[in-house]
Amino acid sequence: MSPSPAERPRDSFAPGAAELSEFFAPQRTSSHALPDPEPFLRNITVGVFEVLAGVREVEQLARWLTEDAYRKLVTRAAMATRARSARGVPAMRPVHTILSVRATRPADGVVEAVVIVQGPARTRAVALRLEGMDGRWRSPSLAVL
Known part of the structure; x- marks a missing residue:
């Protein structure tokens, strides 16, 4: 007796569903292909500050x-927009200088880095994790400190 649709795991509704997710996920x-x-x-650091x-x-x-x-960047950008609006400050292009980039490769296709950026008011650090996905670098984690 086969399990009812409610009892089946979500991936097994159709024959070959596991194979499809392998192709479309x-x-x-690998690092050597990036x-x-x-x-x-x-x-990406300059883009985040902009x-x-x-x-x-x-x-x-x-x-x-x-x-x-x-989503986290959208939330932080909205808060920055509200703060500028409350102070009556117009959006202006920032002038930042990247002082250093320190990157490590803990695994194949993964880079963890810290970018030190000097701005007009203070020096900040941006921590990033990059993963190779679909033939390009993507950042699943980004923090402006």
Whole structure:
């Protein structure tokens, strides 16, 4: 007697469902098939600071972030917009200098990095984790400290 549809695991509704998810789910990419991560780390960091300053739309970074990292950046950008509005400060392009990029590779297709950025008021650190997915670097974790 076969199990009822309610008793079946969600992946087994159709024959071959496991095979389909293998093809359509995000695919891991090995480090040797990906470009050098340092330019990406520099560019995503500058992009994040531009989003927080209100001169870049967060949607422009969506393809480089996973869903969780994207949602957190959207929330933080909205808070920054409200803070600027409350103070009556217009959005201005930030002037930041990247002082250093420190990256380690704890596993194949994974980079963990810290980017030190000097701004006009203070020096900040951005911690990132990059994973190779679908032939490009994507960041599932991003923190501006």
